[in-house]
Amino acid sequence: MSIKHAEEYRDKKLSRSLIQEIQKNSRKPVRLMEVCGTHTVSIFKYGIRSILPKTISLLSGPGCPVCVTAQGEIDAFIELSRKKDVIITTFGDLMRVPGSNSSLQQERAKGQDIRMVYSAFDALEIAKINPDKEVVFLGVGFETTAPTIAASVLSAQVMNLTNFSVISAHKKVVPALTALLQTKEVNINGFLLPGHVSVIIGAGAYRGFIKNYPIPCVIAGFEPVDILTSIHMLIKQIETGKKDLENAYPRAVTEEGNSKAKSLLNTVFQSGNAIWRGIGPIPDSGLFFQKAYEAFDATRRFQISYQQTPEPKGCACGEVLTGIKTPLDCTLYKKICTPLHPVGPCMVSSEGICAAYDKYHVENNRGSCNDD
C-alpha cells in the first residue's frame, strides 16, 4: 500500500483565510448536514465547529454505516456467531455494537470464533485454510466498501470456495438523502456530500436527486481545507439563493465515478428496500445479492430472518441520525450512555456521532440543536 500525504490541505494559513471568508459571507442562520461519518470525525478532529461563526450549525447525518445497521441485523450476526463451525469475519467497528443482549466482542470473549479483518479478501483466505468451517463476512458499509466485497464474491466463485458467504447489509447514500428530505421534522439548508462514496458513484449519481429535491449540495473531501472550502461554497449558494450540486473534491471525484467498481457492485448486488436504524424502511436503499450469486448469500445459507426489535429505551439515535437532535439533546448522553456502556450504536462506532461528541466535544463550545 502506498501512503499519501495531504499537508497542503491542512494548511493553517489557507484554513484561516477560508474561515474569514465564511465569516464575511454568512448572514442567515443555517443548518448544514455532513452526511458521512468520516466527515463528522474530521470536523471534530480539527475542531472546525469551534471556529465557525455562530450562524452555522453543523449536523451529522446517517453516514456511519454501523450506526444505521438495524438492531435486528446485529442480533442476527450474534446469533450466527453462536452456530457450530462458523467463523465470523468483520471490520473492527462492528465488534462493540450492542445487540439486544450481547455484542460480537462479548461473544468472542465467550469463545465464539469471531475475527477482525481488514478486507473481505482476508476472509477468503480464512475460508481457504479452514475448509471444514463456514466463513461468513459481515458486509456493513456504503458504496465505498461494497465493490471490494463484490470482488471477493467473484473470486470465491472462481476459486470454487463453497464455505464462504457474505451477509450483505450494505446501504446506498442517495436514497437516504431523499428519505431525509421527505421527513417532516427534518430541517436542513444544505448537504456536505460524502467524498469517499462519491469517488465510486460519481457526481452524476446526485443529479436526479437534486432535480427532484433542489437543495444546495457540495461534494467534500476530508481534510480541513476541503471541509472549509465546501462549507464556504454552501454558504455562498444559500446566501445567493442557489440550489446546485458543486464538487469541491475534484482531485478524487469525477462525474461518472469509478466505473470498474460500479460494475463489480452491479454484477453481484441489486438494490432493494432496507431498514435503516432510526429512520425505518427506505425504498431501494439496500444492496442485496443478485440471483446469480445467491449461493454466497449467508442469509439464505443459514436461513436468517431479521426480527424487528425495539430500539433501546430513551435512545435518541434516530433523531440524531436525521439531524433533528444532537447527542447533547439526548437525556442518556454521557449519563447512562458512554463508550464503555453504550446504549445506542451512535455511541460505539468510531464514526458514530455520539461517540465523536463524547470523544472530542469541548463542553462550552456550541453543538446543541437548540443553540440558535
Place this chain on the structure above:
Amino acid sequence: MTTDHILLDHGSGGKMSSAMIRNIMLPVFENPILSMLNDGANLEINGVRLAFSTDTYTVSPLFFPGGSIGDLAINGTVNDVSMCGARPLYLSVGMVIEEGFPIEELKRILFDMGKAARRADVLVVTGDTKVVPKGAADKIFINTSGIGWIPDGVDVGGEKARAGDQIIVSGTIADHGMTILIQREGLTFDTEIRSDSAPLNHMVQSMLAVSRNIHVLRDPTRGGVGTTLNEIAIQSSLGIKIYEDRIPIKKEVAGICELLGFDPLYVANEGKLLAFVPPSEVGDVLSAIQKNPAGKDACVIGEVTDTRPGRVIMETRIGGERIVDMQTGEQLPRIC
C-alpha cells in the same frame, strides 16, 4: 450492557483497564503506595528511597523491526523504574513458555535481553521459568520486575504537576504501536517503520543532573500520549493544553495511522517519555534530552493550566479546539 467476562479492551490501557484496576483490584490490596497509580511504587526503607516496578510482556510477532519481546521486557521495566526518577539497578525475569517453542528463538530472545540489560547498565539478578502445555500460553510471556534507587531531592509523580509546567515529549510518537500492528496484520507499505524500543534511564539521569524540579516523568506506552496525559490531568486535578502542530510524528507513521483510522495520540510508544518541567528550567532539560540519540526530536508540546481540571484539550493545527479524552478500549481499524 455490562460484561461478565474479561474483554481484550480491559488490557488496552484506556478507560476499561482503569475501571478494572480501580473497581476490582485496588480494593483488594488497598494501601497508600499502590493507590498513587504511578508507573512504579516509591518505597522508603531505612531512609533509603527506592522505586519498584513490574510489567508483563506479550507481543505478536515476537520479533519486529527495531526490537523483540526480549529488549521490550528489559527496556519496559527499566523505563518504569526510571519514571519514578530512580536509577534502575536490578531486574528479575520470569518466563512462561509454551511447550514446543523453538529453543533457537528462546536463545535469540535471551540474547536481546542480555544486550538490552548491558545497554541500560542493569543486572538481571534472579529469575524463574515455567513451561506450560501446548495451547496454555501463546509462545512465550515474560515478566520483569525492577528496583532502583531514587537520589536525594528527586520528587516526581503524576500528582505533582503544577499549573504553568511545560510538557516535553522526548521524540516522535506512535512508532512502536504502528510497527507491531502492521507486522501482526501482515500489512505492507512502501516505507518501513521501526519500533522505538529503548532504555530511557540514561536520558532521565542527564535530565535530573540539570534540574531537580522535574515534576512528572511518564513513558506513554500502552494507551499512548493521549491516555498518559489524561492520567496526569486526573492525578493532579489540573488541565492540560497541547498543540497539534508541535507533536512530533514521522510522516510515514502519520500516513499509516490515517489510512487505518488510528489516532496516533493513543498508539503505544516504547522509548519515549513525557516530562513536566517549570518554564524556568525547560530549556536546560530539553537540551539534556536532545543530547541523547533517542531524544533528538524532543520538543515542548503544551502546558499545564488551571482551567478545566482533569481535562486534556488540544489546539488543532487549524486553530480549533478539541478534547483529547482517555481511550475507551483498543482502537479498532476500519478501511473504507
